[in-house]
Amino acid sequence: MRKIFPAEELARDGRFIRQTNEQRMGDPRGARIAGGNSGDRLAKLTPELANGPDRARALMHGIFVGEIQALEGAGRTCWDFEVGEDVPLELKLDMARQCWDEARHCEISVALAEHMGTELGEYAENALLYEAACNPDPVLRLTGVNRALEGLAIDVFNTMKEFGNMAGDPVLEFCEDWMLADEVTHVKMGSDWLRRLTENDKERLDKALEFQKVVDRLFSFNGFRGEEDDSPIQLTRRFRELAGFSDDEIDEIADMSREARVEASS
Amino acid sequence: MTQVSVTPESFEMVFYDAAVIGEVVAEVAERLGFEETITLEIDERSPLGRSKITSYDPIELWVDGGALENTKRPRQFGTARARDTIGRLLLRILDRRSGRFNETPDDDELDLMQFAAWDVHCVGRLERLGIGGQRQRRLYQFRNRHGFSDVADAAFEQLWDSSELSWTEIERISGDCRTA
């Protein structure tokens, strides 16, 4: 088995259809995000919207394929790097633990898809998350995946948890609550390893934070994730703090989203 | 054969074919017993899934491009999705023409609960005709509007399984969840 397994070759059964980044970005109606398209002025995701339940369904399917890719990415980090030469054993142990967590998240997502009436593979899949997990530098990989993407997962899960709460859906709220707890742990793993592995390497730290920004920006179309009342996905300060983000870092993500929003509306 | 006029005639943002769409609409219309001309206007710029009846007589329908889209393959036409969208609209027209729906408020005056309840009754019938389906998806939508409870689930069953409810009956079944 090769080291660094390309995103295009991620193995899926016939139910799943992959959408390439070119296709996704080339959609003149705006790239799909948060159960809608970034071209629309997406309102905050609540059950009160006429298409709220359907958007939640689509978003949940996005979460499901995201969980598969998170599982695959963490698994690859166990394989792609050598203990001692590239990474400490403890980092790999964390990644193996994450594999188990993400496998459970897949199981939870499958159950939720059934609950919400979604077929597996009902929506197109893009491999953006896994692509970040192909970075050949383990520090950059963990920063991009565990801090940027899993950080986004915190925001998404919290939004979904609130959606379940507002709709009085005990199943959705219960599931999101548990997944949220795991994701905070994963983001914290990213924060801890970033600090430990770059303790005496300012250059690598800067590179990793830059990569995190690139990934964060990729997921900031239209500022769909932000702190404004009508942001489709709400930025979650409390959980991000628990996961090792400083106030400045959270402010920076909020600013980035605001800028993306202004850019999109102009 | 039912005449269907689709606008626009050609698409820039999605890979749809007006002729194919016309055929699918005509097929659904014939299954439901329509013989008149149907006009369908598509807003291809919108990937959302909204749809509405802009005129009952003559029949004029309006949909977001997204309401006809194959969710597995963005920008591609989805036959099953289109059948579901068009089928629901046409059944509502049939219902209003039946005399059983004379007291139904105008479409824009219906609230989310009423819409969800009527939709369930439409899709249940469409499924039995082999046109639509996705029972669990409709149940999830219905629960979002009527509560995640046994009462709501029983109401859903009744709406889904019945073949010819009147508006008063739909209102009562939906309303019972409200009071419960």
Next chain:
Amino acid sequence: MTETKRPREPFAPWDRRALPGLFDVDETAKRVGHYKWVELKLFEALGGWVATVPELDVKMRLGTHCYHHAWHADLFDKRLPELREMKTDRLTLPANDHMVAFIDAMTEPEEAAMTIEKLVGVYRVLIPHKIAAYTYHRNATSEITDMPTVRILDFILQDEFNDWREGEMLIQSMIETEEELDRAMIHQTKLEKLMLAAGGIAGPGSIGDPYVEIPEEN
């Protein structure tokens, strides 16, 4: 009132644990190091394969089992300093070159169509050999002096049995034709030969030696 001055045996009548064991501290450390190396190689491979298997249930099982073996590696890693090896990497070694060849061959399959080979390598060859070696160690070591290793092995064996059963059932569910059966058997034989050369996951003597020397006839 309980009579507190009445003497009792230090070992209760039902406690038949015996002091002697087959391994001294050095031998135990060496074996534990080999076990850790195997667990490490196994969890790395399971993690790596997740992205390469299209079957959703297999994908999720591999992800789950990946952590089980990582935890085993961690348990062995933590045991080593207690066995006088402070630099645990020094003993985290394959038993011999044949064992390296075995792992190389086991982890070679990558193609999406080779899930059967991947599963056979782990669940029909490696894990049964692990169960054998761990059981031997567990039963042959001193249950008094080396109880910390016994306890670790008991936890680990519980995982191994459960994972073996799940893996074996996945294999059985995937073999639907004679051709697939042949693929499984051929791959198993190939890997078993490498394992035979290695002498087991801890090298020759992984499960002891059951043969007796026949004394020369007069």
